[in-house]
Amino acid sequence: MPRNRNRFSGRTALVTGGGSGIGRTLALAFAAEGARVVVAGRTRASLDETVGLVERDGGTAFARVADVSRAADLDALVRAAVDRFGSLDVAVNNAGVLRAGRPLADVDEEDWQSMIDTNLTGVFLALRAEVRQMRTQPGGGAIVNVSSNIGVHRQIRGLTGYATSKAAVTALTRGAALEHLGDGVRINAVSPGPSETAMSLRPGESLDERALRMKEQSPLGRVSSTEEVAQAVLYLASDDAASVVGTDLVIDGGTAL
Ligand SMILES: NC(=O)c1ccc[n+]([C@@H]2O[C@H](COP(=O)([O-])OP(=O)(O)OC[C@H]3O[C@@H](n4cnc5c(N)ncnc54)[C@H](OP(=O)(O)O)[C@@H]3O)[C@@H](O)[C@H]2O)c1
Structure with missing residues (x-):
């Protein structure tokens, strides 16, 4: 997608x-608009690959291994970003996991806990570390949480644990947005629907099979591209959205309608 803006x-x-999916596209999109980018996740190799792609395009990025379910990792991550680049102006809390397939009565506690730990507690811990830094900066900051249309907007059988973790991100976003706008930190969320990453594939499903399913199930008739999701995030993180606070922007081709 051609870009002629330099908002960051x-x-x-x-x-x-x-290191993958929507997050990798976000890293490339922010860098293309002038940002210095920090990518975090648990897998060093995939993060390094993202940094390589950003640098190939002439951007600046660095990678740090961090598990978002660990407070110490998030605190160290924010410190490392500030040590390297001098400030933390934008944060996208995009890390997430989906463990699917069973009705609630058959869900393992381990699967439930992993989704709560990453999708919900991970966003809380990240927000806390990010706001603590941003509120000390003259320019404040902007944060976007990546939720899902599954949760507040839509339910799917077998995804109740995932939906619960993501619905809570909406409440977390709204509450934190209210509490910290006065600190100069603007907080919003996006709720993607099926997007062009492995997460939207059913177990064993091929890309062609997913495309056929989308034709039937989605009013738009296809998955969203990661670039389409990224552009919505960039809008919310930019000064173009200076008066947008605590919103949850659904990008799902109408699947939750
Ligand atoms: N694709 C969709 O259809 C869709 C729809 C709605 C919402 N979403 C949301 O969009 C976000 C991105 O998903 P995606 O589709 O791009 O899938 P993805 O490629 O699987 O991306 C998820 C990323 O999160 C990282 N991650 C997982 N657990 C982590 C942890 N504990 N600490 C740090 N990083 C962790 C993963 O890296 P490591 O495993 O290396 O840590 C991975 O890079 C997720 O929050 C997802 O719920 C996706």
Whole structure:
């Protein structure tokens, strides 16, 4: 997608889950608009690959291994971003996991807990570390949480644990937005629907099979591209959205209608 804007020039943008999927596209999109990018996740190799792609395009990025379910990792991540680039102006809390397939009565506690730990507690811990830094900066900051249309907007059988973790991100976003706007920190969320990553594939499903399913199930007739999701995040993180606070922007081709 051609870009002729430079909305993040001189700013530092942190993307959790930046080693793959939507997070990788976010890293590339922020860098293309002038941001210095920090990507975080649990897998060093995939993060390094994202950094390589950003640098190939002429951007600046660095990778740090961090597990968002650990408070110490998030605190150290924010410190590392500030040590390297001098500030933390934008953060996208995108890391997430989906364990699917069973009705609630048959869900393992381990699967439930992993989704709560990453999708909910991970966003809380990230927000806390990010706001603590941003409120000390003259320019404040902007944060976007990546939720899902499954949760507040839509339910799917077998995804109740995932939906619960993501619905809570909406409440977390709204509450934190209210509490910290006065600190100069603007907080919003996006709720993607089926997007062009492995997460939207059913077990054993091929890309062609997913495309056929989308034709039937989605009013738009296809998955969203990661670039389409990224552009919505960039809008919310930018000064274009200076008066947008605590919103939850659904990008799902109408699947939750
Ligand atoms: N794709 C969709 O259809 C869709 C729809 C709605 C919402 N979403 C949301 O969009 C976000 C990105 O998903 P995606 O589709 O791009 O899938 P993905 O490629 O699987 O990305 C998820 C990323 O999160 C990281 N991650 C997982 N657990 C982590 C942890 N504990 N600490 C740090 N990083 C962790 C993963 O890296 P490591 O495993 O290396 O840590 C991975 O890079 C997720 O929050 C997801 O719920 C996706």
